[in-house]
Amino acid sequence: MNNWIWIGKFVIVIAAALVLGETLGSLELFRSTTLGTPKVTAGSLVRFFGHGGALVLLFMLGQRLTQQIRALDGGMARLADPVLALITLIVTASAYVVLMKFSAPFLGDSVRALLDWTFVLGILAAAVWLVWALFHNSEAVMEAIGKSGKAKTG
16 A cells, blocks of 8 residues: 555556547547537547546546555645545536536536536535645645655755
């Protein structure tokens, strides 16, 4: 559990999902093939799956990172909650962008407004959770900042 090499594996797969989604989505075949409406192409679907998959993997990375941090001894284990809250905030805000890029042509005004407000509330909840986790675990956060500052100077 003390081995951190798995982070590199996640980063490689996340990068591969993003690069493949963009590369395949930009191919002429994918750009010219439509999905019922000219506004939605196979390329946009491939990008949606690539970006969405990368976000799922990022959330899984955050979950595993949180478990590994909790397994640490001492005050450093208290960094797990702020890390998970930060990852959740990033994933939630990014998920809105990914979802809107793909689904906007399908949504009516009322559904779009409902989806917008759902994400507004979700992003605000994640932000409040992050602030609360930072406040509640401020000693551990300050200790981690102090250790990183000493490592740079020493």
